[in-house]
Amino acid sequence: MNSTINLFEPTTVGTLALKNRIVMAPMTRARNFDGIPNDNNALYYQQRSGAGLIITEGTAISNTAMGVLHIPGLYTAEQVEGWKKVTSAVHQKDTKIFTQLWHVGRVSHVSNQPNGQAPVGASDIQAENSFAWGYDENGKETFVKCSKPRALTTEEVKQVVKDFANAAQNAIEAGFDGVELHGANGYLIEQFLNPMINNRTDEYGGTIQNRSRFLLEAIDACIAEIGASKVAIRLTPYGGLHELPHYDEIETTYQYLAEELAKRGIAFIHIMDQQSRGSYALPDGFLARFRTWYNGVVILAGGMNRQKSEELINANLIDLAGFGEDFIANPDLVERLKNNWPMTPPNRALHYGLTLEGYIDWKTYEEEQLVNG
Numbered sequence: 001m002n003s004t005i006n007l008f009e010p011t012t013v014g015t016l017a018l019k020n021r022i023v024m025a026p027m028t029r030a031r032n033f034d035g036i037p038n039d040n041n042a043l044y045y046q047q048r049s050g051a052g053l054i055i056t057e058g059t060a061i062s063n064t065a066m067g068v069l070h071i072p073g074l075y076t077a078e079q080v081e082g083w084k085k086v087t088s089a090v091h092q093k094d095t096k097i098f099t100q101l102w103h104v105g106r107v108s109h110v111s112n113q114p115n116g117q118a119p120v121g122a123s124d125i126q127a128e129n130s131f132a133w134g135y136d137e138n139g140k141e142t143f144v145k146c147s148k149p150r151a152l153t154t155e156e157v158k159q160v161v162k163d164f165a166n167a168a169q170n171a172i173e174a175g176f177d178g179v180e181l182h183g184a185n186g187y188l189i190e191q192f193l194n195p196m197i198n199n200r201t202d203e204y205g206g207t208i209q210n211r212s213r214f215l216l217e218a219i220d221a222c223i224a225e226i227g228a229s230k231v232a233i234r235l236t237p238y239g240g241l242h243e244l245p246h247y248d249e250i251e252t253t254y255q256y257l258a259e260e261l262a263k264r265g266i267a268f269i270h271i272m273d274q275q276s277r278g279s280y281a282l283p284d285g286f287l288a289r290f291r292t293w294y295n296g297v298v299i300l301a302g303g304m305n306r307q308k309s310e311e312l313i314n315a316n317l318i319d320l321a322g323f324g325e326d327f328i329a330n331p332d333l334v335e336r337l338k339n340n341w342p343m344t345p346p347n348r349a350l351h352y353g354l355t356l357e358g359y360i361d362w363k364t365y366e367e368e369q370l371v372n373g
Helices: 039-047 077-091 154-173 188-193 208-226 250-264 286-293 306-314 333-339 365-372
Strands: 011-013 016-018 022-024 053-060 096-102 131-135 141-145 178-183 231-235 269-272 298-301 320-323
Touching (some): 016 096, 039 077, 077 096, 154 178, 154 208, 178 188, 178 208, 208 250, 250 286, 286 298, 306 320, 333 365
Parallel strands (some): 022 320
Antiparallel strands (some): 131 141
16 A cells, blocks of 8 residues: 655655645736836745746746736846846755746736737637726726737747747856746637637647647747746636637547657646636646646646645645635745645735735744734
8 A cells, every 4th residue: 555645755756856746826016117127026936946947937038928017027137137036046955946938928908018019819800798906997906808819820920929939048057957838818829729719721720739738838948948847738628718618629639639648758737627716627638638638747727725735636636736816915835834824815905916915924833823922
């Protein structure tokens, strides 16, 4: 009989040697007015480096990739220098750190784009009921309805692939242990995967293989720059965020992707269950089926707690457990989970914006006890 796997013990999964199996999942925090990471970002991530692996907030791969104001990027020399502060601070705590490479595609607004131009997408189909974080007609910073996108040309798709690879190379220069491509939550990569959003007639539209081509070309381009062991991807099978309808070939699509990604030997696949975000749950049995298609490292995030994490890891359905929002108000989340200490509830009004309140001022459990006497 196998001994129980402990969530809190050091482990090596794939090529990742980690101090525990807890992952801090990517979360947009919008704290960079100039797009350049700074000392406050370094402190924020260092405070949360009880995790074995941190995956940063979504990081723009170009100046047309954004749908949220004040997010950091990885396409200028200044941004690379800024991220070095973050990676150094996290590595001091013996934690690995990947950055999430992000292109939002159609989930954007003209105020997020250079010269107020239209966002780009897999097609020109608008996400009419979704919102970006931009400027309204009065110049006020707020949620704004996504603008109608322009479909990328075939050549432009190939340029975005190069943008992912360039950002991956910059990430390694900045000291990251690897990159996670954002292929989830209705953003650009997933817009290509979904036949209800992708109406292209070129090599990137139509069949499952064609709709998957952009994702796999971006992965391959990153591998060519930094090596497969430093490249990963986030996926949301059965997700519906940002108006991605379900389609008949969901399971077949993700089986094809899993098998193709397995051939490439990437660092991990990070699956998010969107039920925690008010969207669809992963169907029963999906993780078990996914394991038969993909023999690499699997992270699961979305509505996780200690019990669920340990059950899924010990059932060999996942390897690592991802926690998102819990990490915001609980910088010492790993210690709280380990000791079954109570959680500080989040304050969603402070999740975004340039204020440091709700960012680096959350207390650990032990600090709270001192304050409360």
